[in-house]
Amino acid sequence: MNVPAVRKRSEFWAGVVVFIVILAGLSAGTGWLYRLATDVEQTPFTEVVIAGERHYTTSKEVVDVLRQGVLGGFFTANADALRARVEGLPWVYSASIRREWPGTLHVFVVEEAPLAIWNESQLLNVHGDVFTAPVDDLKESLPALFGPEENVKEVLDYYQRFQTLLAQEGYVIRGFYLSERFATVLALDNGIELRLGRESQIERIQRFMDLLPVILAEQAEGELQRIEYIDLRYDTGLAVGWRETTTGE
Incomplete structure (x- = not known):
């Protein structure tokens, strides 16, 4: 018997067996790693x-x-x-x-931080952006601003400037209306409507604040509630519109 040849064959088959065992181990390990990775990827939020x-x-x-x-x-x-x-x-x-x-x-x-109602059905935030949310959900009373959709920034700018001026005398704007021709009407919280027109609006608001005390001084007490509108679309002066009173008042 050729002992060296037998030994070589034995070593060969032993090597084959070891190789197969290693392959099997690698295969099993790879499968385990794959399952582990898959499980980790699918880790749900709890x-x-x-x-x-x-x-x-x-x-x-x-x-x-x-x-x-x-x-x-x-x-x-x-x-x-x-x-x-x-x-x-x-x-x-x-x-x-x-x-x-x-x-x-x-x-x-x-x-969103709502600042005003825009054209009845939408809202304006503090950044001047229009957004859509249920107006009925509002938890506070907000001014209503109206104007052309493309002029929302101008409307907000005018509103803020006019409100800053009027606040000096305690007036609050509840409604702001800007027409297609940029004519402006303000509705104040005391029920008075200010018709400002298109020009010199800051000066006209100042004229209103200067002259209203003079007008009221000439009227009976409580006449402020009877003023429906004040038209300031004049170079000087203004026109006052009075609410109709019922018989007996």
């Missing part, structure tokens, strides 16, 4: 934490809108898509998304 001062948007609304599409897991969630869903809520101005291991989704919400 908690959603919602932060940010909110007056109109509930936590349930945020969670519900997040679940309207694919939420994903810790590694697979699309943060930009989730943020866009939250920002699609009517009262949300902006949102940010953050993940915390192992399964927490943090959502920070910044709500």
Whole structure:
């Protein structure tokens, strides 16, 4: 018997067996790693934490809108898509998304800050942007601004400047109307309508504040409530429109 030849064959087959064992081990290890990686990728969120001062948007609304599409897991969630869903809520101005291991989704919400009602059905925020949200949900009384859609910035600028001036005498604008020809009418909280026209509006408001005390001084007490409008569309002076009184008053 050729001993060296037998030894070589034995070593060969032993090597084959070892190789097969190694391959089997690698295959099993690869499968285990694949399953582990897959499980990690599919790690679901177990908690959603919602932060940010909110007056109109509930936590349930945020969670519900997040679940309207694919939420994903810790590694697979699309943060930009989730943020866009939250920002699609009517009262949300902006949102940010953050993940915390192992399964927490943090959502920070910044709500719209409404400044005025715009053309009855929409709202203006403090940045001068128009947004659509249920006006009936408002928790405070806001001025109503009206004007051409393309002139929203001008309307807001005029309103703020006029209100700053009128506030010096305690007047509050409740309605602001800008026509297509840029003629302006103000409705004050005391029930008086100021017709300013298109020109010299600041000067006309100042004239109103200067002359109203003079007008009232010549009238009986309580006559302020009878003034319906004051027309200031004159180079000097003004015209006063009085509400009709019923018989016996």
